[in-house]
Amino acid sequence: EAAVTQSPRSKVAVTGGKVTLSCHQTNNHDYMYWYRQDTGHGLRLIHYSYVADSTEKGDIPDGYKASRPSQENFSLILELASLSQTAVYFCASSDAQGGGTEVFFGKGTRLTVV
């Protein structure tokens, strides 16, 4: 069964601290994505990757880094967490850029920066 697993599911971080969000997929998909969701807004793309050891900037990459050490794993890194990064973060995988055929989302990570 297709799956995208995110960890942790929720986290409270201190301003200025480092945060790492992890994502693991078992779909054999080449593409993986990190999005953030803010109340009342659509999901916005932070970073994505189409192959291991390579990442690309999305629409709102500032303040975030990404790492794709293998096809299955994709991490989002906040080196210096800020209050404005409080949001729900979703990881997704797809078999093509733009999710033309298959696209699966994780259950989300609720990040609160205090």
Add this chain to the structure above:
Amino acid sequence: KTQVEQSPQSLVVRQGENCVLQCNYSVTPDNHLRWFKQDTGKGLVSLTVLVDQKDKTSNGRYSATLDKDAKHSTLHITATLLDDTATYICVVGDRGSALGRLHFGAGTQLIVIP
């Protein structure tokens, strides 16, 4: 600038009633359109994907239409159940190739009451 607009923002219906959700977009090119269901605190689950210039799909009690000339899509839910309570998100993919991006609407919050 918001390229995918959904209406209504929220909707309350009684169990058993039908409802219609609207999606208007300005994304160009519009390769495909997908409707997702997002339960509270959960990830996005794909309900259906529309691809053709004038397309219709059906998935159980969910049916959808797409008119690319009008850049408009509808999601119909018939005989609503309490479990249909969720946020429904319209997503437009601008290509099916390596350069494609997903453009998300803010969602319609559907509440089904007994």
